[in-house]
Amino acid sequence: MTKLNMVKALNLALFQEMERDPDVVILGEDVGVDGGVFRVTDDLQRKFGSQRVIDSPLAEAAIIGTGVGMALYGLRPVCEIQFSGFAFQCFHQIENHVARYRLRSQGRFACSMVIRMPYGGGVRALEHHTESEEQFYAHIPGLKMVIPSGPRNARALLAAAIRDPDPVVFFESKALYHAAKEEVPPESETFPIGRAQVAREGGDLTLVAYGAMLRVAREAADVLQAEDGVAAEVLDLLTISPLDRETIVASVAKTGRAVVVHEAPRSFGPGAEIAASIMEGAFLRLEAPVRRVAAHDVSFVGFAREKANVPDVARVVAAARETLAF
Amino acid sequence: MTKLNMVKALNLALFQEMERDPDVVILGEDVGVDGGVFRVTDDLQRKFGSQRVIDSPLAEAAIIGTGVGMALYGLRPVCEIQFSGFAFQCFHQIENHVARYRLRSQGRFACSMVIRMPYGGGVRALEHHTESEEQFYAHIPGLKMVIPSGPRNARALLAAAIRDPDPVVFFESKALYHAAKEEVPPESETFPIGRAQVAREGGDLTLVAYGAMLRVAREAADVLQAEDGVAAEVLDLLTISPLDRETIVASVAKTGRAVVVHEAPRSFGPGAEIAASIMEGAFLRLEAPVRRVAAHDVSFVGFAREKANVPDVARVVAAARETLAF
Amino acid sequence: MPRTVLEPRFQVEYLSILDSEGHLDAALEPKLSPDELRALYRAMILGRRLDERMVRLQRQGRLGTFAPIKGQEASQLGSVSTLRPTDWMVPSFRETAAMVWRGWPIEKLLLFFAGYVEGGQPGEGQRDLPIAVPVATQLPHAVGLAYAAQYRGEDAVVMAYFGDGATSEGDCHEALNFAGVWHVPVVFVCQNNQWAISVPLKKQTHSKTIAQKALAYGMPGIQVDGNDVLAVYAAAREAVDRARAGEGPTLIECVTYRLGVHTTADDPTKYRAEEEVKMWEQKDPLTRFTAYMRQKSLLEDGLEQQVDEEIALAVERFEATPPPDPLTMFDHLYAELPPHLVAQREELARRLREGGAPEPDAPAPTPRATPMRGQRLTRR
Amino acid sequence: MPRTVLEPRFQVEYLSILDSEGHLDAALEPKLSPDELRALYRAMILGRRLDERMVRLQRQGRLGTFAPIKGQEASQLGSVSTLRPTDWMVPSFRETAAMVWRGWPIEKLLLFFAGYVEGGQPGEGQRDLPIAVPVATQLPHAVGLAYAAQYRGEDAVVMAYFGDGATSEGDCHEALNFAGVWHVPVVFVCQNNQWAISVPLKKQTHSKTIAQKALAYGMPGIQVDGNDVLAVYAAAREAVDRARAGEGPTLIECVTYRLGVHTTADDPTKYRAEEEVKMWEQKDPLTRFTAYMRQKSLLEDGLEQQVDEEIALAVERFEATPPPDPLTMFDHLYAELPPHLVAQREELARRLREGGAPEPDAPAPTPRATPMRGQRLTRR
Ligand SMILES: Cc1ncc(C[n+]2csc(CCOP(=O)(O)OP(=O)(O)O)c2C)c(N)n1
Ligand SMILES: Cc1ncc(C[n+]2csc(CCOP(=O)(O)OP(=O)(O)O)c2C)c(N)n1
Ligand SMILES: [Mg+2]
Ligand SMILES: [Mg+2]
Secondary structure, three states, X not given: OEXXXXXXXXXXXXXXXXXXXXXXXXXXXXXXXXXXXXXXXXXXXXXXXXXXXXXXXXXXXXXXXXXXXXXXXXXXXXXXXXXXXXXXXXXXXXXXXXXXXXXXOOOOOOOOOEEEEEEOOOOOOOOOOOOOOHHHHHOOOOOEEEOOOOHHHHHHHHHHHHHOOOOEEEEEEHHHHXXXXXXXXXXXXXXXXXXXXXXXXXXXXXXXXXXXXXXXXXXXXXXXXXXXXXXXXXXXXXXXXXXXXXXXXXXXXXXXXXXXXXXXXXXXXXXXHHHHHHXXXXXXXXXXXXXXXXXXXXXOOOOXXXXXXXXXXXXXXXXXXXXXXX | OEEEOHHHHHHHHHHHHHHHOOOEEEEEOOOOOOOOOOOOOOOHHHHHOOOOEEEOOOOHHHHHHHHHHHHHHOOXXXXXXXXXXXXXXXXXXXXXXXXXXXXXXXXXXXXXXXXXXXXXXXXXXXXXXXOOOHHHHHOOOOOEEEOOXXXXXXXXXXXHHHHOOOOEEEEEEHHHHOOOOEXXXXXXXXXXXXXXXXXXXXXXXXXXXXXXXXXXXXXXXXHHHHHHOOOEEEEEOOEEEOOOHHHXXXXXXXXXXXXXXXXXXXXXXXXHHHHHHHHHHHHHHOOOOOEEEEEOOXXXXXXXXXXXXXXXXXXXXXXXXHHHHO | OOOEEOOOOEOOEEEOOEOOOOOEOOOOOOOOOHHHHHHHHHHHHHXXXXXXXXXXXXXXXXXXXXXXXXXXXXXXHHHHOOOOOOOEEEOOOOOHHHHHHOOOOHHHHHHHHOOOHHHHOOOOOOOEOOOOOOOOOHHHHHHHHHHHHHHHOOOOOXXXXXXXXXXXXXXXXXXXXXXXXXOOOEEEEEEEOOEEOOEEHXXXXXXXXXXXXXXXXXXXXXXXXXXXHHHHHHXXXXXXXXXXXXXXXXXXXXXXXXXXXXXXXXXXXXXXXXXXXXXXXXXXXXXXXXXXXXXXOOOOOOHHHHHHHHHHHHHHHHHOOOOOOHHHHXXXXXXXXXXXXXXXXXXXXXXXXXXXXXXXXOOOOOOOOOOOOOOOOOOO | OOOEEOOOOEOOEEEOOEOOOOOEOOOOOOOOOHHHHHHHHHHHHHHHHHHHHHHHHHHOOOOOOOOOOOOOHHHHHHHHOOOOOOOEEEOOOOOHHHHHHOOOOHXXXXXXXXXXXXXXXXXXXXXXXXXXXXXXXXXXXXXHHHHHHHHHOOOOOEEEEEEOHHHHOHHHHHHHHHHHHHOOOEEXXXXXXXXEOOEEHHHHXXXXXXXXXXXXXXXXXXXXXXXXXXXXXXXXXXXXXXXXXXXOOEEEEEEOOOOOOOOOOOOHHHOOOHHHHHHHHOOOHHHHHHHHHHHOOOOOOOHHHHHHHHHHHHHHHHHOOOOOOHHHHHOOOOOOOOHHHHHHHHHHHHHHHOOOOOOOOOOOOOOOOOOOOOOOOOOO
């Protein structure tokens, strides 16, 4: 086992999938010589050539749109959108085509492709470089939406996404890219898409989180354990859509209480679906309303104010305490 | 009072607002000579000239993007996107700019503009001509999202939207365009944006709906009254965002039960926010989980199968009965 | 102010071989065999007759909205006929004649416009994309297909269709630009039919031709008389051959005219003069090609009846389509149905079993007006 | 295959007045007064010095990521200096020098890059849009502004900036096309600095020049030596005058070079050769303009120190900025705060009162490394 940060772990997944399958190609702005602005595709062009690791012109709609064409031909494009904030430029290609091609062609064609993008705050960045847009993809039928929380699952889920017959939107937390190293097995590994993980077991309360918020939820669980003697169960969604309602509902059916944590704005956000699903699945077990700890409904706050906007441990702990005291 | 259908009522609002305020301009594909493919802008170019009612080239991003520029200059553009299914082509302009300009310029500039588009099914139409995308706009901070349910409120809300200092995304149900006529006062009228209406009072159950689904909810309430002796309260949201949680929660606090109805796909849809907000606001009054009656999580079914996909009276009645029996 | 003029200077050519008076430029006449000419002519007649039949079906409420092709047969068939089956065809939404040429069964196209998703399914192994409704969005797909062909070392060429209005969309620009940079085998066929619904070309772009837009991408562009099937064929032949030879993409502007409505939901009298239509009717691609075929003694007796019969049989098959099973709406969304959709499918199945669900809306093949000759009621 | 060549044929001109050897084409020399030349020169020096200072501030952790302009001063100032205050300036994200020319206080720009939304606020009545981060999305705004000016009968001209990479985006195409059709007073200034991060121009587009892309929109296009402030000025002057006279839009391609990093997060040694940078350093717009000013005896003693002092004072004001009040994050989202945001604001206020909220992250004006000359710790 080697310890890798998330950037290196993702790079490993790409490398191994490209070795395994000659149909895997990479496409995006600066993914080639530069290795991507976050270096996730580092060295891949040197290894696989500029026909397989393609520095595209600066046009997101065409990155996804030509990716669709490649996928229809039978290739497995992995498209990189440089920041999730610029993926609205190709949102029509994603919604109109990527998500629909299997359906529209009634199974003749498939868009087996991955759309990778860095998302989220925590890196002192400009506007459109700090947002969390997962909700927009989660609401589109035909897509899968994955957000890993650490190097190992990032690597295993990216490999799974590349092999998946359906299109996967793959969000990578910029805050996690270099956050921590983790043991990552050298041989290829996949994790199932659509399955949440119990990151920590507990019987008193369920904390639902994903991506960079997993750490926040975990630390909140530590605080609750240490200061309140409360055993919080922490769920790491990993896949946002299709949502693993079974795991979520099972946990809340046990604990009776839940707090959902995400970086996306609160209103009409992913926490709403999770809360509604919990209510539908575990209504009679609920001891308190499901709470949402999320960013405020503000589009951009600037990094000088970012910490006051994105959920932190104190907010999660406070929400958990209110839920427990309800 | 004259009786008008929704198309004529919207046309009246546009006419009166243009008479009132020379800064109001209309911009979109086929809005001029043709009067819009649904005739909502009929005759306006003849009345106000081709500088004020502009037949744009076929490019949604530029329709919104140039609309932004006009708004920054101080005009009040009313942009028409021919079908809501083609608004993802300009989604980046909406999310990146329309919703953010006031914030980004810290109040120096505002995007006082309206983005009108026909949405929803029921008109035997092709792909991208039948979908309900309100969720995508509701989740964007900085926007307002309005969906009228009949000629009179369509007219009054469109007038309010044009006068609103903030950008308003205005969805018009194609199924309602010619559905029914209603008395519409000849003199100008506005309804407040952000306020839901109690369309029918009742104490046993709350049905939350909007747009074309209001009729479905109303008829379901009739059936429940007639067949079950149940008094359903029907809420007409009118504004999706900012959501009028106060009215919704007050109703459910009274009835203890709620069913939300929408044409958008179910998962991560507007019903989730409404359900979550009800849980947060009226948890202790809830006798049953909030139910969602929505389209399936399928992007397109074709009009031959559409009736089996979009909520109908029978589904709402069934959901209401299950909620009442919970 | 004097300045240096950069070399090379740019120019755009115009190609016409058989004009509306029937004059033929014999030097440019493409070398098509009598069989090839007959096939092309038949396809043009079929395109025209099918279009007319579809308009009637729509008026009877048996089809939903669709976009007629009348007047554009030469643009479509002159170009698509240069492709091999192993090449790819990427349509927009107004390529009925080209799609039939490529082997789409007529009844499938009818099903498509009758609201059946089944109508969008290409045949097994057929290298045609289904109809793309959002204007210009199909063009990047064409470029991606061409890239993939090149990547795989296959010599397939991709032909992509779009309209004059489509040239305004960002996707059109991005696709042409990518094709230029990647130097891939795509032929972009713009059917400039002068109108994008109610918007005339001069309100669509300030450039004099669409062909000259190729200059922005360092790509050859040519304008052809799009009502001259021989000129379209010649230009497409050259572009396809060049693409196949690895010499990159081409933009072809076919100057043509939409003689009918934009779609069956449209009323062109609102925005264009009857005289303009009359003027273009003089340039009808069929009239011209018929004269040419007559002159070559290639006209076949009874062709129209043959074609009408083929159409009638297809309409019969279309009408014999069973009403759609609502449950299949979930079938091709994902490779494998995820749990929440299994639940939604089960719930729908239960409703269907219990009779709570609405009648499947199969208004399409069911005639709404008096049945016509050659038509029977839907079998149930 | 012989064909008709369509008229007119197209050509694109190249303009250079003061070359890198210091040769001047006196016939083309724009008529600028000594004061105007001095102002321009001072702005170029300020642009360069500020840029260098900002890089240092960033390296010390006192600014976040930003895009340096080194090498592009002539492109920016030659063009922006042709505007009146009543004209509009629409920047991308690399127009620091042009923004300062337009009156943006330096400390505001520093605040912007220190993560303060306050930094994006134009002055009262200032006709400048704030920085637009998403590439090319600002271009339709420029066209809309120009349309509005024309609509109101005002003679304001709009100047919009973008890079070579931006030309690939759909928004760029749509904006140019709308401007052509609407014939509005916009001047599109493309700073072709050869690179879009790591992507060189030849991978960005297959067209030989960016100027020729104007042909696709029936709009005049010109290529100028973007390191020649006189040539940029002359071309911009002509375009602005033409726009103001109601003669429509122009595309100006300034051929220049980004001498520094793409942004402070970038490492150009990964993708470009040192020799290329060296070669372009020979063409530095400042060297050339300095020689010209010297020859005209317009060089002022102590200019650099003056400029440095101005910058130092601005940095002081920047550092004196109080830490941001998190509660103001809600201030300008809507004209009036809707109820759910009132609630969120109250909740945040409560957390701030109770000390539960994190320290406002004001790393920006606070030096992270050893304080430099002319710098003091943030007042709190
Ligand atoms: C992105 C998008 N915007 C708008 C529409 C609605 N629409 C359908 S066809 C059409 C006009 C297309 O004009 P053109 O490209 O010239 O093709 P034609 O219809 O003339 O064949 C429009 C506006 C659409 N289908 N897609
Ligand atoms: C829509 C969008 N996509 C991607 C980016 C990330 N990005 C920022 S600058 C840049 C390159 C821009 O190149 P160019 O237009 O030549 O301008 P330059 O940076 O050279 O000034 C990229 C890809 C962005 N800001 N916006
Ligand atoms: Mg057309
Ligand atoms: Mg550049």
